[in-house]
Structure formats: C-alpha cells, structure tokens
Amino acid sequence: MIRTALASAALAATLAHAAAADSATFMPSNVPVEINGYEMACTGIGDEAQSDPRWKAFPVRIEFAGGNAQYLADVEARILDAAGKELVRVRCDSPWLLLKLEPARYRVEGTFRNLVKASNFVAPAKGQARIIVRFPEIRESGGN
Secondary structure (H helix, E strand, C coil): HHHHHHHHHHHHHHHHHHHHHCCCEECCCCCCCCEEEEEEEEEEECCHHHHHHHHHHEEEEEEEEEECCCCCCCCEEEEEECCEEEEEEEEEECCCEEEECEEEEEEEEEEEECCEEEEEEEEECCCCEEEEEEECCCCCCCCC
8 A cells, every 4th residue: 555655656746747847938028037057038029129139149049920921929939959859948928039059950849829830950159040930820910
C-alpha cells in the first residue's frame, strides 16, 4: 500500500512537471524579460513601439502574420536550437517576438488557432534578422 502511494505521488509529480514544461510563458508588450537565460521582448503594435530604439539591440525579430499580411498577436512561439532542443516557449500579446540569441541556427514554431507554422533561421553576429512566420489560412483583418 505504501509502495502504491509513493508510486502515485511520483507519477503525479512527474505529470505536473511535464504539464508545466509544456505551457508557454505569457509575455507582456514592450517589456524586455529574461527566460531560461535568453533576453526577449514582445512588441510591434503601433508606430511608437515599432520605432523604439531599444529593439534594434535584439539580433532576431520574428513577426507573425496572416494570409493578408495582417499582424497576428497571441501566438505561441517555441524557439529550438539546431539539435531540436526547446530553448523557450512563450506567448506574445504582440505580433513581434524579439530575441537576443548567439549567432547560430535556430527554428521557430508558431501556433495560432491550432495551426502550426515553422521556419528555420540564423541569428546574425551583426544587425537584425527579420523572420516572418505566416499563417495563410487566417484571412480576416485583426486575426485575433
């Protein structure tokens, strides 16, 4: 009986940890944060946010867009290294995800309304890479 209780407790702890690992960290707009050792920010709504000089310091800018080139917010993004290891999983309430990543190859997987789109990219040593993740099935304006 004790062995069964211990096994149940261990299983519950394992499932709770797995559920926590599978959930995305929600990020507010225009506030740089650090997650798992990576500095990042969500932004891109409005001219003032798009022209904010702070964002040029981020070597990677990922934009989420629908089929009519309209920006999409509330997209869950997973960033993976070249070996496929998940580095971060976040949900942005803005259409741009900015990341400070070391120069290397990465993959972004975006999920919006149960649609998953992905793109491979390289974080540059200088400048800013612009990666657009499109969801062509989403045609209405606003997209949210």
